[in-house]
Amino acid sequence: MQGTVGQLILEPVFVMTEGQSTKPFSRFEWMIAWRYLRARREEGGVSVMTWISLIGITLAVAALIITLSVRTGFRTEFVDTILGANAHATVYSSVYVDENGGTNRSIADYDGWAEKLLTVPDVVRAAPLVRGQVMASYSGSNAGIEVYGIAQNDLMTIPRVAQRPDESWGDVARFNEGIAIGSGVARELGVVVGDSIKLISPDGAKTAFGTSPRVSAFEVVYIFTAGRYDIDKTRAYLPFSEAQRYFNSEGAADEIEVMLAHPDTVDEISYELMQAVGDTGLVWTWKQSAGSFLSALDMEDNVMFVILSVLVLIAAMNIVSGLIMLVKNKGRDIGILRTIGLTEGSVLRVFFICGAVTGVLGTALGVMIGSLFALNIDSVMAFVNYLNGGGAWDPSVRGIYALPAELRFIDVFKAVSLSLGLSFVVTIFPARRAARMNPVEALRYE
Structure with missing residues (x-):
């Protein structure tokens, strides 16, 4: 037997007797998933889809973190300038x-x-x-x-x-x-x-x-x-x-x-x-004077989060495409693994790991890139100004003098939760398809 299954069945750890059960996410499930992720040259399509999924999730998560950080920084700076130079409340006479x-x-x-x-x-x-x-x-x-x-x-x-x-x-x-x-x-x-x-x-x-x-x-x-x-x-x-x-x-x-x-x-x-x-006293508060602008910022934050969430979803859907191709290419392997005793749950977990690893790695890389971008926003804007010959940020329009960014744990947590949640959810469907594959049909023409 050649290929992945040929290597696997030579190891006693994979031989199972009838009625024997294994713990979820056992060592052999991780080993099989890792072998599948390292596609051979003739299966380059699977490898390419994996890389596309990884890069897509990385960029989507980075964009989400950068946008949330900039919006948070802009709001913080704007409110700070209001509270630091204006009255919190003004009392007038009627x-x-x-x-x-x-x-x-x-x-x-x-x-x-x-x-x-x-x-x-x-x-x-x-x-x-x-x-x-x-x-x-x-x-x-x-x-x-x-x-x-x-x-x-x-x-x-x-x-x-x-x-x-x-x-x-x-x-x-x-x-x-x-x-x-x-x-x-x-x-x-x-x-x-x-x-x-x-x-x-x-x-x-x-x-x-x-x-x-x-x-x-x-x-x-x-x-x-x-x-x-x-x-x-x-x-x-x-x-x-x-x-x-x-x-x-x-x-x-x-x-x-x-x-x-x-x-x-x-x-x-x-x-x-x-x-x-x-x-005879009348009161005018800072929230009343800047309330419409702050409300517009809140609405814009929600809209931007939804739009960028769609980007994360699109990137996560690439995982589905890659897993579907992987399941199709590994149909014979799935049939042999089921024949030697692997349960539907084990097969499901193998392919779930394949997709989840891509999501986790892409999310981790996205967090790193997005955080570095947000923490070095001044250097980035200086480079953009250099490319544009200056004037990339107009304070007469924006109100403040520089593009601020504030990296908060809650923003990173929302981006990570969204990315991992979508990656795990979309992975379940092709993994279930692999688990429910009939081993007889898979080996009929082998």
């Missing part, structure tokens, strides 16, 4: 009629409101703000910016503005002596620390001839990079008292910026924030 008979929504008792808000559990800071939109000018260059009037102690608690020494220039301790601007504003105006810029507001001093524009010059004492393109390009900070004078808001604030120890709980305590300041 519109009321002031003593002059006009409508107003400024907060006169801003210190009292801030003290009341600090009594709410989980609130770590309540900072009065004055806000306004102006035009900044320097040496013929102009830029529209949004000015935040804030106390220096409160500014120092904003992580992505005052707590990034590697991404900032100047001395934030000199904040009360001038103005702090985003790096995008500085780049558009062409200014550096020490230059003086002019702020031009249409709502300036009120005279007998009407309201004249207000023009004031401020020294740039600090330039920050918050990590968000839209923030760095439009935001500036003035000392609170200076902003009150500039925007004609003496003795009042426009809003109270609230920071929480656990920003994710903002929806649960928003009602408590409103109760703390009374019936």
Whole structure:
């Protein structure tokens, strides 16, 4: 007897008596599966299909891990820039009629409101703000910016503005002596620390001839990079008292910026924030301002996972093709193995091992490639930028400056579970076909 079976029947370990049973996945089942996986030259088609299946699963799993890592990293970076440079909740005043008979929504008792808000559990800071939109000018260059009037102690608690020494220039301790601007504003105006810029507001001093524009010059004492393109390009900070004078808001604030120890709980305590300041208070949370975008990210994550899952399924179906070819080529061997005593279960497990090994190896290689790609995303993007001549990532469109990737265990676990699950399931069908093959029919023409 030549070939695989001829070699197998010479070994006593494979000879079985009637009624004898073996443990599932015994040593001889692994040996037979391993011999089948090493196809001979004349059975090259089986070997080629095995390699195609292996490569397909590897690439599909790697693509799934890379996509999940990039999407997770993008969401984490986006949320971090929101929470690190913006209020977790903003408390406003509802519109009321002031003593002059006009409508107003400024907060006169801003210190009292801030003290009341600090009594709410989980609130770590309540900072009065004055806000306004102006035009900044320097040496013929102009830029529209949004000015935040804030106390220096409160500014120092904003992580992505005052707590990034590697991404900032100047001395934030000199904040009360001038103005702090985003790096995008500085780049558009062409200014550096020490230059003086002019702020031009249409709502300036009120005279007998009407309201004249207000023009004031401020020294740039600090330039920050918050990590968000839209923030760095439009935001500036003035000392609170200076902003009150500039925007004609003496003795009042426009809003109270609230920071929480656990920003994710903002929806649960928003009602408590409103109760703390009374019936005239209104609350706007970071989830409300960015909720639609975050919902779009969640939906996109689910869609991408489904699409890439289909790719994994297609790659796993190649295992079926390879096993069907293997079963067809090994019909005589199956008949002889059944004749010498192998049960249907043993034959099923042999061919199940053949397919499962391909799935496991492909999954393992895919995890390695995908993880290495995600961990070295900066180098990969640098290479892509080099090939494209730069501009592969546009921060004005994406919002953040670089493509982030965050490799999480749960993402790798989902990719591995999906790949192994599909590989094992699709392997069962051709394996059952081999197990149910009639040995008489298999050997009829041998």
